Amino acid sequence: MTETFPRPFNADYELLGVLGKGGMGSNVYKARQIRLDRTVALKVLDSMGDEEAEKRFISEAKAMKDFNHENLVSVIDYGTQEGKMFIAMTFISGESLADTIKKKRILPVRDAMQISLEIAKGLRYAHKNGVVHRDIKPANIMMMDSKSNEICIIDFGISIAAGSQRLTSPGMTMGTPEYMSPEQCQNRNVTLQSDIYSLGIVMYEMLSGDPPFVSSGSGAGASLAVLNKHMHEKPEPLRKKNSDVSLALEKVIDKCLEKKTVDRYINFSEFIKDLISVMNGTVEHETTKTLAGRLSGSERMMFLLLFILPVMALFVSLLLYMSIPKIPPSINHLSPGKSWVVINEVKVGESTDSLLFDKDYSTAWNITRKSALTGNDGKLITVKFKKPVFISHVGLASNDPKASKPKDVWIRWEYNKQSDYQKFVLPDAVTPQYVSWTPMEVEELTFMVKSVHNATEDIFSLSEIMLFGVER
Numbered sequence: 001m002t003e004t005f006p007r008p009f010n011a012d013y014e015l016l017g018v019l020g021k022g023g024m025g026s027n028v029y030k031a032r033q034i035r036l037d038r039t040v041a042l043k044v045l046d047s048m049g050d051e052e053a054e055k056r057f058i059s060e061a062k063a064m065k066d067f068n069h070e071n072l073v074s075v076i077d078y079g080t081q082e083g084k085m086f087i088a089m090t091f092i093s094g095e096s097l098a099d100t101i102k103k104k105r106i107l108p109v110r111d112a113m114q115i116s117l118e119i120a121k122g123l124r125y126a127h128k129n130g131v132v133h134r135d136i137k138p139a140n141i142m143m144m145d146s147k148s149n150e151i152c153i154i155d156f157g158i159s160i161a162a163g164s165q166r167l168t169s170p171g172m173t174m175g176t177p178e179y180m181s182p183e184q185c186q187n188r189n190v191t192l193q194s195d196i197y198s199l200g201i202v203m204y205e206m207l208s209g210d211p212p213f214v215s216s217g218s219g220a221g222a223s224l225a226v227l228n229k230h231m232h233e234k235p236e237p238l239r240k241k242n243s244d245v246s247l248a249l250e251k252v253i254d255k256c257l258e259k260k261t262v263d264r265y266i267n268f269s270e271f272i273k274d275l276i277s278v279m280n281g282t283v284e285h286e287t288t289k290t291l292a293g294r295l296s297g298s299e300r301m302m303f304l305l306l307f308i309l310p311v312m313a314l315f316v317s318l319l320l321y322m323s324i325p326k327i328p329p330s331i332n333h334l335s336p337g338k339s340w341v342v343i344n345e346v347k348v349g350e351s352t353d354s355l356l357f358d359k360d361y362s363t364a365w366n367i368t369r370k371s372a373l374t375g376n377d378g379k380l381i382t383v384k385f386k387k388p389v390f391i392s393h394v395g396l397a398s399n400d401p402k403a404s405k406p407k408d409v410w411i412r413w414e415y416n417k418q419s420d421y422q423k424f425v426l427p428d429a430v431t432p433q434y435v436s437w438t439p440m441e442v443e444e445l446t447f448m449v450k451s452v453h454n455a456t457e458d459i460f461s462l463s464e465i466m467l468f469g470v471e472r
Helices: 051-064 097-104 109-128 192-208 220-232 247-256 268-280 297-322
Strands: 013-021 026-033 038-045 075-081 084-090 141-143 151-153 338-342 355-358 364-368 379-398 407-415 418-426 440-451 462-471
Touching: 013 038, 038 051, 051 075, 051 084, 097 141, 097 192, 109 151, 109 192, 109 268, 192 247, 192 268, 220 379, 247 268
Parallel strands: none
Antiparallel strands: 013 026, 026 038, 038 084, 075 084, 141 151, 338 355, 338 462, 355 364, 364 379, 379 440, 379 462, 407 418, 407 440
């Protein structure tokens, strides 16, 4: 249905037009606050009745209500009108950073640094007020006008306040895959270092034209591939893509993009100090001597012995280790050499066998589905390989609109007459995720899914199973 403007929203606000879509099923309108005759952005939640969406909407309003910073959007008012929740915010007339990058492709280095500095100042203020944004990306950075690099950070819809109750369900990953930190990808505890990582991604994109990791397709499989890269791969060196980037600036960005939070900047104050040094050309260069140059002759000999003895011990241990048959070591740090996908969706009443399809070599593998079980056992799908396969990662995606609660997912593995189980929780929404799989060689995998809220309900809710690994 076509909307007409202008039209009244309530006694205080008149809607003037649509600005865009927000998160959680909300719409953002350009509006006029009647009593003060000023333009505002009015975010309206249309999905009333969705308890989680309502909680997140309220959380966003509370997160921003005390903000008073030039780089953060401010809340003017919030409430409910005819069953619809709304937030009135500062109106920004400029375009998003995403639109700027789309038009310019690569930003001048000086502009990118100034924009990054403004983002960092806004996030430092938010962090001091106990709020982590969790979704920093160009689409959530608004340029105040086309002639300056002044910015305003918007959309705190999935932010989290320090000490607040976590709204994310177990196993559910929140954020935008291309800009998510490794800990977000794994659904671990998110801290201010996650915002630092996301800003590093934004800086990389401003200076190269693209985020370091982008999906090569659509759907759950493409999203899982991006999450995997955040967790296990290093970005291509930025200076290979943009020779105007200095070594000092590349080091700042690389520190933001460290996989481990302890290796990133402690906070945005530390980041801002280094970035300003780069902008002012005052980066200090270390000129201290090497370790060997600072040691005396006897100290060098002692150092050499301390180095050689552990190496010899390691060599002997390696020989003993190689002589013992065992499951192959972890390849978590490598990109998967092969990926297999269960390509069909199995539902109640289906009896046809499924196929495990090897996308690299178009080889059909045997997968059999055992008969449906009722009660607490749920449904089973058993993947039997013709020969042992080393599985490095397991990815799952659900798609069950009939259910409204999470699912328990059990994976039973079997290898060389040994077997064990691992348990995971899978959300009902189409949220692709990696499960905490221990890399190992397997001959058979059995996936069991049952409803948490009703043990007798027999629904198989997995729409996609991703197995990554190498053929032995």
